[in-house]
Amino acid sequence: MTAESMVHALRRTTELLTPDGVLIDLHPTTDFPNLAIIHRDGREEPLGPLVSESARDRHAAADCAIAATIAEGTLAREAAAIFVFSRYSDALDELADYVNAKWTTRFDDDLREAARRRLTPGCRLRLWEYVSIQALRAARTEVSS
Amino acid sequence: MIEHDPEHAELAAITAVIPSFSDHRVLEIGCGDGRLTRHYASRAAAVTAVDPDQQAITECRAAVHGSHFVAYAIGFEEFQAPAHSYDVIILSWSL
Numbered sequence: 497m498t499a500e501s502m503v504h505a506l507r508r509t510t511e512l513l514t515p516d517g518v519l520i521d522l523h524p525t526t527d528f529p530n531l532a533i534i535h536r537d538g539r540e541e542p543l544g545p546l547v548s549e550s551a552r553d554r555h556a557a558a559d560c561a562i563a564a565t566i567a568e569g570t571l572a573r574e575a576a577a578i579f580v581f582s583r584y585s586d587a588l589d590e591l592a593d594y595v596n597a598k599w600t601t602r603f604d605d606d607l608r609e610a611a612r613r614r615l616t617p618g619c620r621l622r623l624w625e626y627v628s629i630q631a632l633r634a635a636r637t638e639v640s641s
Numbered sequence: 642m643i644e645h646d647p648e649h650a651e652l653a654a655i656t657a658v659i660p661s662f663s664d665h666r667v668l669e670i671g672c673g674d675g676r677l678t679r680h681y682a683s684r685a686a687a688v689t690a691v692d693p694d695q696q697a698i699t700e701c702r703a704a705v706h707g708s709h710f711v712a713y714a715i716g717f718e719e720f721q722a723p724a725h726s727y728d729v730i731i732l733s734w735s736l
Contacts, residue, residue: 502736505670505717509732512668514725520655521732558736579654584644594643627651627734631658 497554502561510570510634519571519632523558524551525578529625531607534584536618543611546623548601562630575631582624588612591621645676652680655731665728670717671735675701682710689713689727691720 497505509519528545535541565571585591588611592603611621646652655677659665662685672678672690674697682688682705690705690712692698698714705712713720717735 497736501718505732505736508717509670509730511724512722512727513730514728517725517728517730518659519730519732520658521736522651522654522734523732523736524734561736575658577654577657579650580648581646581651582648584647585642590643627654629654629658 497557499557499560499564502558503564506561506565507570513634515634517633518574519634521558521562521628521630521632523628524555524581525626525628526552526555526559527626528552529601529623531611532622532624533611533614533616534620534622535616540622541614543614544607546595546601546603546607548599551599551601554600559628562632566632566635569635571632572635573630573632575629577629578626579629580624581627582622585621585623588615588621591623595623649680651677655681659729662729666726667729667731668722668727669731669733670720671733672701672712673697673733675704675712677731677733679704682707685709685729689722691715691717 528547530545531543533541533543566573592608595601595603662681664686666687667685669678669690672692678690678701687709690701693716695714698712701712
């Protein structure tokens with residue numbers, strides 16, 4: 497989806513919202529997702545990012561689209577925050593297959609091998625990323641008397 | 642089995658901006674398998690969930706119950722609804 501089509505989608509949402517309605521947008525930030533091993537003793541060992549320029553470009557386009565609709569006066573930002581979203585798995589191949597099936601990002605073979613070398617009995621894998629949440633409302637046009 | 646957000650960070654972030662879904666008519670765009678939908682649907686007045694992935698919609702329908710809930714396997718660009726139909730619209734990782 498291009499930034500232009502995202503702007504179009506955002507404009508459509510304002511048509512579907514009630515006048516006091518709220519639009520919640522959730523999308524990952526432009527930071528790459530990160531892989532880590534959580535060892536049985538609780539120690540977390542970072543393994544590195546899952547690099548995807550296309551995913552980063554898409555998230556940047558989402559940021560631009562929201563900024564554009566605010567700048568044009570369609571939407572007004574009411575609240576914004578960033579949180580960490582994590583996925584956990586006991587099996588490296590399961591996690592890699594999930595990423596390759598569901599994401600535009602490829603689970604890099606080098607990262608998979610690096611992770612495989614560090615696996616310890618009873619460990620878990622954590623794949624985490626930063627996610628942006630924004631609450632937006634249709635901007636109101638002030639009528640002067 | 643992959644465990645998604647067991648810390649419920651996503652739900653906490655949403656709750657921070659919408660403390661209550663009570664009596665709200667909600668449209669969720671990009672609902673996927675209903676991972677998020679199932680957490681708020683029972684409190685909303687009506688929920689419409691859309692996602693272009695047919696398999697995901699099948700899983701979403703299995704996860705969310707109630708006559709006030711409908712799910713469609715279509716993209717947002719194809720979705721049609723009257724103006725001012727929703728109190729809350731969630732773009733769920735779909736931009």
